[in-house]
Amino acid sequence: MLRFLASRLFRAALTIAMVVTFAFIVLRLSGDPAQIIMGADAPPEAVVAFRAAWGLDDPLWQQYFRYFAAILNGDLGRSMRDGRDAIDLVAERIPATLALTIPALFIKLALGIPAGVVAALHRNSFIDRAVMALAVAGFTVPSFVLGLLLVLVFAVQLGWLPSGGQESWRHAILPVITLGVGGAAVLARFTRSAMLEVLGQSYIRTASAKGVPWGAVVRNHALPNAAIPTVTIVGFMVGSLIAGAVVVESVFSWPGVGRLLVVAVANRDLAVVQCILLLVAATMVVSNLVVDLLYGVLDPRLRAAPQGAH
Amino acid sequence: MSDAPLLSIRDLTVEFGGAPALRGISLDVHPGEAVGMVGESGCGKSVTWLAALGLLPRTARTRGSVTLQGEEMLGARPSRLDHLRGGRVAMIFQDPASSLNPVQRIGRQIAEALTLHQGMTGATARAEAKRLLDQVGMPDAQRRLDAYPHELSGGQNQRVMIAMALAGRPELLVADEPTTALDVTIQAQILDLLQALRRERNMALVLITHDLGVVAENCERVAVMYAGRIVEEAPVAQLFDAPAHPYTQGLLDALPPLYGERGPLAAIPGGVPEPWAMPPGCAFAPRCARARPTCTFQVPALTRLRGPHRAACLLAQPVLELA
16 A cells, blocks of 8 residues: 555656646747746846846756756745745635635536436436437537626626626626536536446346345445546546636636636746646646545455556 | 246247347246256347346337236336345346446345345344355355455355345246356356255246256256247256257257267257348248248247147147047
8 A cells, every 4th residue: 555655656746747847848948938028128138137037048957957956945936027936826816716616516516427327327318318418518618608608698688697807706606607517517428428337237237136126226336336437537627626717717807826827828927837837737646646546445446456556 | 846836927028129039938937946948149048037027128128927926027016026036036147256246345235135135234134144155155254245246256256146146035046147157167066056055945946058968957847948939848858858849959969979989069050040030930940950841931839749848840749648
């Protein structure tokens, strides 16, 4: 178990290091932060001074090692725009994002899983087709389209809800629904196919043959087995709690991490972008680690040889 | 065996999407009797019993009648069916490893049946599950209660399935190729176990198999199936001595001889007709060396030949019994 954890942690660290490196390289190659932040009309001397101040003149590898050493010391850099610590800038936006993504996650789970189970239990019936048609619609419509549509109907036409901003809980309703619908659709499809797979297994027939009422067959034999693949996808959803709302935050002018990311990328505010990416990678990696441990809890076959998991 | 049948199947038909899988099965099983069901894969021997117990997927269309001491099982209320299944008629399957829930300890899976049919819970159910495991010859039963199916061998898992089937004290156990997935030595052990349990509990046994040898050793009566019908039914000795249907004769000829020179086995030429392309007459006619023109359009009924011996062949003549 300890060896398993150690190897998982090592791989997790490696994944994060790769994300950080990739982000570093792409950001340096895609534009000059000095020029962008100082503006096109800035005097050349000012731009040169800016570069020197932020160490942008040094060779790329020196910048990279300096950056990496700083991370290992817990220093995630400062914003080039206002000089504040990047981590503070990001941290103060996190609650706003979680205020959208956590309720959305509950919507995904509460709608998606039961819908998938019901569809599987009524395979090829009207209910199944209706659920699946909704699910396909739910995840093919991009969130910015759905968001704008909801704004058009509920904010512009009906005037029931605000179209953007963060003043009250009512402002969160439309973005939360926008986020939740797509995820619920994905989860419904995934749960349905996991359930269908399980319902076709011999042990389901065995349970019926020994006289277990159908409801109990579903509860005690089908659901625990179908949960194993479903946990994977839920893990991804948990992992994207921090970065999963970039588009929706922009549509609804919600001041969360996603909007900060969009602005920081546009400004080539390197430290802020990298700080967000690091955070996103870390949450994703941690939630994957939790999923791996959950597999062991849900499936005794993986307990014996956890190294073989995945 | 002249007493009232425990279970009666009458004119049972099953269709999957318009293709007939069973084309009219009638069969009685008497209390305590061992009946063999033989035939090639796809002949409908498993489907017969899955249909009888209502275990087929909903896409299957089942007609006819299956009565358990007069009580109709086809179309019975689900709650009633759940009471009969496992309680009065139990069934075990071919691949024991995949027939057990992989994420539940076997003790709990056996206890579930004990709770349903005997009302036992908690420590009582666990003690009884242990006793059942002992009875089916599971070594170290107490510790095995907490094992998961993947921690046991195929033979051990089949013992678990049998223990689970016994939990409801059934009057009939349907064993669907219980040993096909097992090693030969384990096969014999499982079949011996089934025989011993049957005698101890005076339980009827239906043994579904494609192995005539298994039938000869373990059954009193045998029904030979071909393409969704029973083509011959007889006490085991009578069937082996004087098979009346050319298909049965072919099956017996295909058994390797115990004595004499070794030679190629006699195979039946051709293959089983597909369900959607059944010949209009006798389904076996296209492969039958003795087929006559009438065989190609007339469907032979299962007729009594002598005593309990019945066959569905136009060439098989009833033997008149002198009163």
